[in-house]
Amino acid sequence: MNDVLERLRTESGQSPPYEELLAADPDALAASLTSAGLPLWARELAAYRLGLAGDRRAFEPLVLLLNHRDPPRCAAAAEALAVLGDPRTARAAAALATNTLRTAYSLQPVRLLTALRAPESAPVLMATLARLLSPHDPYWRVALACVEGLGALADPRSREVLTRAQSHPRLAVAATAALRALG
Numbered sequence: 001m002n003d004v005l006e007r008l009r010t011e012s013g014q015s016p017p018y019e020e021l022l023a024a025d026p027d028a029l030a031a032s033l034t035s036a037g038l039p040l041w042a043r044e045l046a047a048y049r050l051g052l053a054g055d056r057r058a059f060e061p062l063v064l065l066l067n068h069r070d071p072p073r074c075a076a077a078a079e080a081l082a083v084l085g086d087p088r089t090a091r092a093a094a095a096l097a098t099n100t101l102r103t104a105y106s107l108q109p110v111r112l113l114t115a116l117r118a119p120e121s122a123p124v125l126m127a128t129l130a131r132l133l134s135p136h137d138p139y140w141r142v143a144l145a146c147v148e149g150l151g152a153l154a155d156p157r158s159r160e161v162l163t164r165a166q167s168h169p170r171l172a173v174a175a176t177a178a179l180r181a182l183g
Contacts, residue, residue: 051080151178
């Protein structure tokens with residue numbers, strides 16, 4: 001949490017609006033999410049704080065941030081969504097993880113699906129991994145997160161795709177460990 005707040009403080013230029021949002025109550029934070037003209041750091045701060053507080057008004061802004069091109073924003077959104085506990089989170093993360101046009105930004109949705117352990121988690125990770133197993137796919141980090149997630153979930157349905165992942169040089173060690181986790 002402190003890393004996120006420090007990053008946002010820096011982005012804000014340590015401005016008074018940052019301090020105001022840091023001290024704001026949930027209703028003021030929610031109101032700021034719909035205010036016109038606020039910078040991205042301010043919206044992220046409001047959504048992040050609301051998400052960590054379990055306030056479901058943060059859901060939509062956090063999902064948008066989960067799909068952002070900036071990895072630290074995605075990671076902060078995933079952290080807040082995991083705490084938020086909104087039942088729509090797994091479906092949203094699954095949609096982002098399987099969007100072939102946004103694969104470059106799907107690392108955090110994949111990790112979030114693992115953390116959520118939702119019914120759709122293992123099938124989405126298997127489908128995403130299967131799609132990324134071509135030898136020259138540039139998204140091997142996403143594939144590795146899928147392999148690690150499948151190992152953590154220990155879903156026996158993932159045996160076939162994990163076995164295929166063993167032949168990928170960057171995934172072999174993690175895939176072998178994941179297969180061991182299946183028993």
